Amino acid sequence: MIAYGFSEYGGPETEYLLDVPMPEPGAGQILVAVHVAGVNPADWKVRAGNRKDTVPITLPAVLGREVSGTVVETGSGVDEFTVGDEVFGATASGHGGYAQYTVLNASSSAHKPDSVSWSAAATLPVAAGTAYDVLRGLALVSGSTLLVLGAGGGVGSSVLQLARAKGIEVLAVAGAGKQEWVEYLGAEFVAAGPQYIDSISRPVHGIVDLVGGETLRAAAEKTGAPVVSVADPVQATQWGGSGAHRDRTTAAFTHLAELVATGVLSPRIDHVFPLERAGEALALVEDGHTLGKVVVQVR
Ligand SMILES: NC(=O)c1ccc[n+]([C@@H]2O[C@H](COP(=O)([O-])OP(=O)(O)OC[C@H]3O[C@@H](n4cnc5c(N)ncnc54)[C@H](OP(=O)(O)O)[C@@H]3O)[C@@H](O)[C@H]2O)c1
Incomplete structure:
Protein backbone atom coordinates (compact mmCIF):
# COMPACT_ATOMS: atom_id res chain seq x y z
CA MET A 1 0.00 0.00 0.00
CA LEU A 124 -11.64 14.41 16.79
CA PRO A 125 -9.10 12.07 18.49
CA VAL A 126 -6.24 14.59 18.79
CA ALA A 127 -7.30 18.27 18.72
CA ALA A 128 -10.92 18.05 19.89
CA GLY A 129 -10.14 15.22 22.30
CA THR A 130 -7.31 17.19 23.85
CA ALA A 131 -9.56 20.24 24.19
CA TYR A 132 -12.22 18.18 25.91
CA ASP A 133 -9.72 16.60 28.30
CA VAL A 134 -7.99 19.83 29.34
CA LEU A 135 -11.33 21.49 30.04
CA ARG A 136 -12.44 18.52 32.10
CA GLY A 137 -9.17 18.80 34.02
CA LEU A 138 -9.85 22.44 34.93
CA ALA A 139 -13.50 21.74 35.86
CA LEU A 140 -14.58 25.38 35.53
CA VAL A 141 -18.20 26.34 36.20
CA SER A 142 -20.54 28.53 34.16
CA GLY A 143 -19.71 32.21 34.55
CA SER A 144 -16.04 31.69 35.33
CA THR A 145 -13.30 33.08 33.08
CA LEU A 146 -10.88 30.94 31.09
CA LEU A 147 -7.70 32.29 29.50
CA VAL A 148 -6.64 30.38 26.36
CA LEU A 149 -3.10 30.91 25.05
CA GLY A 150 -2.84 30.05 21.32
CA ALA A 151 -6.62 30.13 20.96
CA GLY A 152 -6.97 30.15 17.17
CA GLY A 153 -5.39 26.78 16.36
CA GLY A 154 -6.75 23.24 16.24
CA VAL A 155 -6.94 22.59 19.97
CA GLY A 156 -7.78 26.20 20.85
CA SER A 157 -10.74 26.41 18.48
CA SER A 158 -12.28 23.34 20.13
CA VAL A 159 -11.54 24.65 23.64
CA LEU A 160 -13.39 27.86 22.78
CA GLN A 161 -16.46 26.04 21.46
CA LEU A 162 -16.66 23.59 24.36
CA ALA A 163 -16.08 26.28 27.00
CA ARG A 164 -18.67 28.67 25.55
CA ALA A 165 -21.19 25.81 25.42
CA LYS A 166 -20.73 25.47 29.18
CA GLY A 167 -21.27 29.20 29.78
CA ILE A 168 -17.61 29.86 30.52
CA GLU A 169 -16.28 33.32 29.53
CA VAL A 170 -13.17 33.03 27.36
CA LEU A 171 -10.23 35.39 26.89
CA ALA A 172 -8.56 34.20 23.68
CA VAL A 173 -4.90 35.12 23.11
CA ALA A 174 -4.22 34.80 19.38
CA GLY A 175 -2.52 36.49 16.46
CA ALA A 176 -4.29 39.44 14.80
CA GLY A 177 -5.26 37.29 11.80
CA LYS A 178 -7.39 35.14 14.09
CA GLN A 179 -9.37 37.91 15.82
CA GLU A 180 -12.47 37.50 13.67
CA TRP A 181 -12.44 33.72 14.14
CA VAL A 182 -12.13 33.66 17.94
CA GLU A 183 -14.77 36.40 18.27
CA TYR A 184 -17.08 34.35 16.02
CA LEU A 185 -16.61 31.49 18.49
CA GLY A 186 -17.80 33.78 21.30
CA ALA A 187 -14.48 34.64 22.92
CA GLU A 188 -12.99 38.02 23.81
CA PHE A 189 -9.90 38.59 21.65
CA VAL A 190 -6.55 39.44 23.27
CA ALA A 191 -3.80 40.35 20.80
CA ALA A 192 -0.77 38.05 21.10
CA GLY A 193 2.62 39.71 21.58
CA PRO A 194 5.29 40.29 24.21
CA GLN A 195 3.03 42.57 26.28
CA TYR A 196 -0.26 40.69 25.84
CA ILE A 197 -0.64 40.12 29.57
CA ASP A 198 -0.93 43.88 30.23
CA SER A 199 -4.36 43.94 28.57
CA ILE A 200 -5.79 41.32 30.93
CA SER A 201 -7.18 42.98 34.04
CA ARG A 202 -10.11 40.84 35.18
CA PRO A 203 -9.87 37.73 37.40
CA VAL A 204 -9.01 34.52 35.54
CA HIS A 205 -10.10 31.14 36.95
CA GLY A 206 -8.20 28.80 34.65
CA ILE A 207 -5.56 28.78 31.90
CA VAL A 208 -5.35 26.46 28.90
CA ASP A 209 -1.88 26.84 27.39
CA LEU A 210 -1.14 25.83 23.79
CA VAL A 211 2.00 27.95 23.36
CA GLY A 212 4.30 27.52 26.39
CA GLY A 213 7.48 29.44 27.18
CA GLU A 214 7.28 33.10 28.10
CA THR A 215 3.62 33.31 27.06
CA LEU A 216 2.68 30.76 29.72
CA ARG A 217 5.00 32.22 32.33
CA ALA A 218 3.43 35.67 32.02
CA ALA A 219 -0.11 34.31 32.39
CA ALA A 220 0.62 31.98 35.31
CA GLU A 221 2.59 34.64 37.19
CA LYS A 222 0.01 37.40 36.78
CA THR A 223 -3.23 35.45 37.29
CA GLY A 224 -2.16 32.68 39.68
CA ALA A 225 -4.92 30.59 38.05
CA PRO A 226 -4.79 26.77 37.68
CA VAL A 227 -3.07 25.85 34.42
CA VAL A 228 -3.19 22.91 32.03
CA SER A 229 -0.60 23.02 29.25
CA VAL A 230 -0.20 20.62 26.35
CA ALA A 231 2.57 22.72 24.79
CA ASP A 232 4.77 23.05 27.90
CA PRO A 233 3.64 20.55 30.57
CA VAL A 234 6.97 20.75 32.40
CA GLN A 235 6.52 24.47 33.03
CA ALA A 236 2.85 23.89 33.94
CA THR A 237 3.90 21.61 36.78
CA GLN A 238 6.22 24.35 38.06
CA TRP A 239 3.09 26.51 38.44
CA GLY A 240 1.20 23.71 40.21
CA GLY A 241 -0.58 22.64 37.03
CA SER A 242 -0.25 19.68 34.67
CA GLY A 243 -0.24 18.45 31.11
CA ALA A 244 -3.32 16.87 29.57
CA HIS A 245 -4.64 13.60 30.93
CA ARG A 246 -5.82 12.13 27.64
CA ASP A 247 -8.84 9.86 27.44
CA ARG A 248 -8.62 7.98 24.14
CA THR A 249 -11.39 5.49 24.83
CA THR A 250 -14.35 4.49 22.68
CA ALA A 251 -16.64 6.21 25.20
CA ALA A 252 -14.72 9.50 24.99
CA PHE A 253 -14.60 9.46 21.17
CA THR A 254 -18.29 8.52 20.94
CA HIS A 255 -19.11 11.51 23.13
CA LEU A 256 -17.04 13.84 20.91
CA ALA A 257 -18.89 12.59 17.82
CA GLU A 258 -22.21 13.26 19.58
CA LEU A 259 -21.07 16.81 20.32
CA VAL A 260 -20.42 17.28 16.59
CA ALA A 261 -23.70 15.62 15.59
CA THR A 262 -25.62 17.93 17.95
CA GLY A 263 -23.83 21.07 16.78
CA VAL A 264 -21.98 21.81 20.05
CA LEU A 265 -18.64 21.24 18.36
CA SER A 266 -17.93 22.15 14.76
N1 LIG B 1 -0.21 16.30 24.60
C1 LIG B 1 -1.21 16.21 23.77
O1 LIG B 1 -2.03 15.32 23.89
C2 LIG B 1 -1.37 17.28 22.69
C3 LIG B 1 -2.47 17.18 21.85
C4 LIG B 1 -2.69 18.18 20.90
C5 LIG B 1 -1.79 19.24 20.81
N2 LIG B 1 -0.70 19.30 21.60
C6 LIG B 1 0.25 20.43 21.50
O2 LIG B 1 -0.49 21.65 21.69
C7 LIG B 1 0.02 22.69 20.87
C8 LIG B 1 -1.09 23.30 20.01
O3 LIG B 1 -1.61 22.31 19.12
P1 LIG B 1 -2.62 22.73 17.95
O4 LIG B 1 -3.03 21.48 17.26
O5 LIG B 1 -3.67 23.64 18.47
O6 LIG B 1 -1.62 23.56 17.00
P2 LIG B 1 -1.96 24.63 15.85
O7 LIG B 1 -3.26 24.29 15.21
O8 LIG B 1 -0.73 24.75 15.03
O9 LIG B 1 -2.20 25.98 16.65
C9 LIG B 1 -1.18 26.63 17.36
C10 LIG B 1 -1.67 28.04 17.63
O10 LIG B 1 -0.74 28.69 18.49
C11 LIG B 1 -0.75 30.06 18.10
N3 LIG B 1 0.43 30.72 18.64
C12 LIG B 1 1.73 30.45 18.42
N4 LIG B 1 2.50 31.27 19.14
C13 LIG B 1 1.66 32.08 19.85
C14 LIG B 1 1.82 33.14 20.79
N5 LIG B 1 3.03 33.52 21.19
N6 LIG B 1 0.72 33.73 21.32
C15 LIG B 1 -0.51 33.33 20.95
N7 LIG B 1 -0.74 32.35 20.06
C16 LIG B 1 0.33 31.74 19.52
C17 LIG B 1 -0.84 30.04 16.60
O11 LIG B 1 -1.49 31.22 16.17
P3 LIG B 1 -0.80 32.40 15.33
O12 LIG B 1 -0.77 31.97 13.90
O13 LIG B 1 -1.71 33.54 15.53
O14 LIG B 1 0.57 32.58 15.92
C18 LIG B 1 -1.78 28.86 16.37
O15 LIG B 1 -3.13 29.28 16.25
C19 LIG B 1 1.17 22.05 20.06
O16 LIG B 1 2.37 22.29 20.76
C20 LIG B 1 0.85 20.56 20.10
O17 LIG B 1 1.97 19.73 19.92
C21 LIG B 1 -0.48 18.33 22.55
Missing part, protein backbone atom coordinates in the same frame (compact mmCIF):
# COMPACT_ATOMS: atom_id res chain seq x y z
CA ILE A 2 1.00 3.64 -0.38
CA ALA A 3 1.75 5.71 2.72
CA TYR A 4 3.61 8.88 3.62
CA GLY A 5 6.32 8.79 6.24
CA PHE A 6 9.95 9.35 7.05
CA SER A 7 13.14 7.32 6.78
CA GLU A 8 15.08 8.75 9.72
CA TYR A 9 14.62 11.33 12.46
CA GLY A 10 15.12 14.85 11.18
CA GLY A 11 13.54 17.62 9.12
CA PRO A 12 11.04 17.52 6.23
CA GLU A 13 13.82 16.26 3.93
CA THR A 14 13.44 12.83 5.58
CA GLU A 15 9.82 12.49 4.39
CA TYR A 16 8.74 10.56 1.32
CA LEU A 17 5.97 8.42 -0.18
CA LEU A 18 6.39 4.83 0.98
CA ASP A 19 5.35 1.57 -0.65
CA VAL A 20 4.93 -0.70 2.38
CA PRO A 21 3.21 -4.01 3.17
CA MET A 22 -0.42 -3.90 4.21
CA PRO A 23 -0.58 -3.74 8.03
CA GLU A 24 -2.27 -6.57 9.90
CA PRO A 25 -4.57 -6.14 12.88
CA GLY A 26 -3.57 -7.96 16.06
CA ALA A 27 -5.83 -9.08 18.88
CA GLY A 28 -8.21 -6.29 19.87
CA GLN A 29 -7.38 -4.28 16.74
CA ILE A 30 -9.14 -3.33 13.49
CA LEU A 31 -7.75 -2.75 10.02
CA VAL A 32 -9.25 0.38 8.48
CA ALA A 33 -9.34 1.63 4.88
CA VAL A 34 -8.47 5.26 5.57
CA HIS A 35 -10.79 7.96 4.22
CA VAL A 36 -9.24 10.97 5.95
CA ALA A 37 -6.21 11.43 8.21
CA GLY A 38 -5.87 14.36 10.60
CA VAL A 39 -2.60 16.36 10.58
CA ASN A 40 -1.23 17.62 13.88
CA PRO A 41 1.91 19.24 15.35
CA ALA A 42 2.61 15.90 17.07
CA ASP A 43 3.29 14.38 13.63
CA TRP A 44 6.32 16.54 12.84
CA LYS A 45 7.47 16.32 16.48
CA VAL A 46 7.59 12.52 16.14
CA ARG A 47 9.52 12.87 12.85
CA ALA A 48 11.95 15.34 14.48
CA GLY A 49 12.68 12.83 17.26
CA ASN A 50 11.12 14.99 20.00
CA ARG A 51 8.86 12.11 21.11
CA LYS A 52 11.40 9.27 21.10
CA ASP A 53 10.66 8.46 24.74
CA THR A 54 6.89 8.22 24.38
CA VAL A 55 6.19 7.22 20.76
CA PRO A 56 8.09 4.05 19.78
CA ILE A 57 8.52 3.63 16.00
CA THR A 58 10.30 1.41 13.51
CA LEU A 59 11.92 3.18 10.56
CA PRO A 60 10.72 3.90 7.96
CA ALA A 61 7.65 5.08 9.87
CA VAL A 62 4.25 6.21 8.61
CA LEU A 63 3.18 9.67 9.84
CA GLY A 64 -0.15 10.55 11.48
CA ARG A 65 -2.00 9.68 14.68
CA GLU A 66 -5.73 9.85 13.81
CA VAL A 67 -8.04 8.73 10.99
CA SER A 68 -11.57 8.09 9.88
CA GLY A 69 -12.29 5.11 7.64
CA THR A 70 -14.09 1.84 6.97
CA VAL A 71 -13.32 -1.39 8.81
CA VAL A 72 -11.97 -4.03 6.38
CA GLU A 73 -10.76 -6.66 8.88
CA THR A 74 -11.04 -7.30 12.60
CA GLY A 75 -8.51 -8.97 14.89
CA SER A 76 -9.41 -11.64 17.41
CA GLY A 77 -11.49 -10.55 20.36
CA VAL A 78 -13.13 -7.61 18.60
CA ASP A 79 -16.91 -7.74 19.10
CA GLU A 80 -17.94 -4.10 18.90
CA PHE A 81 -16.87 -3.49 15.26
CA THR A 82 -17.51 -5.49 12.09
CA VAL A 83 -16.31 -5.25 8.49
CA GLY A 84 -17.99 -2.31 6.73
CA ASP A 85 -18.45 -0.18 9.87
CA GLU A 86 -17.62 3.52 9.45
CA VAL A 87 -15.28 4.47 12.29
CA PHE A 88 -12.68 6.93 13.49
CA GLY A 89 -9.96 6.73 16.10
CA ALA A 90 -6.34 7.03 17.19
CA THR A 91 -3.82 4.86 15.36
CA ALA A 92 -2.33 1.95 17.28
CA SER A 93 1.30 2.05 18.41
CA GLY A 94 3.62 1.47 15.45
CA HIS A 95 1.01 2.49 12.85
CA GLY A 96 0.44 5.81 11.05
CA GLY A 97 -2.56 7.55 9.58
CA TYR A 98 -1.19 9.02 6.31
CA ALA A 99 -1.79 5.74 4.52
CA GLN A 100 -4.26 3.78 2.43
CA TYR A 101 -4.79 1.41 5.37
CA THR A 102 -3.97 1.60 9.07
CA VAL A 103 -4.59 -0.26 12.31
CA LEU A 104 -6.55 1.10 15.27
CA ASN A 105 -7.03 -0.39 18.71
CA ALA A 106 -10.74 -1.15 19.00
CA SER A 107 -10.61 0.39 22.48
CA SER A 108 -9.50 3.74 20.90
CA SER A 109 -12.07 3.69 18.06
CA ALA A 110 -15.69 4.77 17.77
CA HIS A 111 -18.49 4.51 15.23
CA LYS A 112 -18.84 7.58 12.99
CA PRO A 113 -22.40 8.95 12.99
CA ASP A 114 -23.81 9.47 9.47
CA SER A 115 -24.20 13.19 10.14
CA VAL A 116 -20.49 13.63 10.96
CA SER A 117 -18.27 14.01 7.88
CA TRP A 118 -15.20 11.86 7.29
CA SER A 119 -13.03 14.96 7.66
CA ALA A 120 -14.61 16.15 10.91
CA ALA A 121 -14.39 12.66 12.43
CA ALA A 122 -10.70 12.40 11.52
CA THR A 123 -9.91 15.50 13.59
CA PRO A 267 -14.40 21.31 13.56
CA ARG A 268 -13.18 23.89 11.05
CA ILE A 269 -11.34 22.23 8.17
CA ASP A 270 -9.60 24.69 5.86
CA HIS A 271 -7.02 22.59 4.05
CA VAL A 272 -7.55 19.21 2.36
CA PHE A 273 -4.60 17.53 0.60
CA PRO A 274 -4.45 14.22 -1.30
CA LEU A 275 -2.09 11.56 0.10
CA GLU A 276 0.47 12.31 -2.61
CA ARG A 277 0.75 15.86 -1.20
CA ALA A 278 0.80 14.94 2.50
CA GLY A 279 4.17 16.67 2.83
CA GLU A 280 2.56 20.01 1.99
CA ALA A 281 -0.13 19.34 4.59
CA LEU A 282 2.42 18.67 7.31
CA ALA A 283 4.56 21.66 6.27
CA LEU A 284 1.53 23.93 6.77
CA VAL A 285 1.02 22.59 10.29
CA GLU A 286 4.75 22.70 11.07
CA ASP A 287 4.73 26.39 10.15
CA GLY A 288 2.44 26.81 13.19
CA HIS A 289 0.02 29.44 11.94
CA THR A 290 -2.83 27.60 10.23
CA LEU A 291 -6.41 28.67 10.78
CA GLY A 292 -8.61 25.59 10.98
CA LYS A 293 -7.54 21.98 10.71
CA VAL A 294 -5.43 20.43 7.94
CA VAL A 295 -6.36 16.93 6.74
CA VAL A 296 -5.13 14.37 4.20
CA GLN A 297 -7.92 12.84 2.11
CA VAL A 298 -6.97 9.32 1.07
CA ARG A 299 -10.21 8.14 -0.58
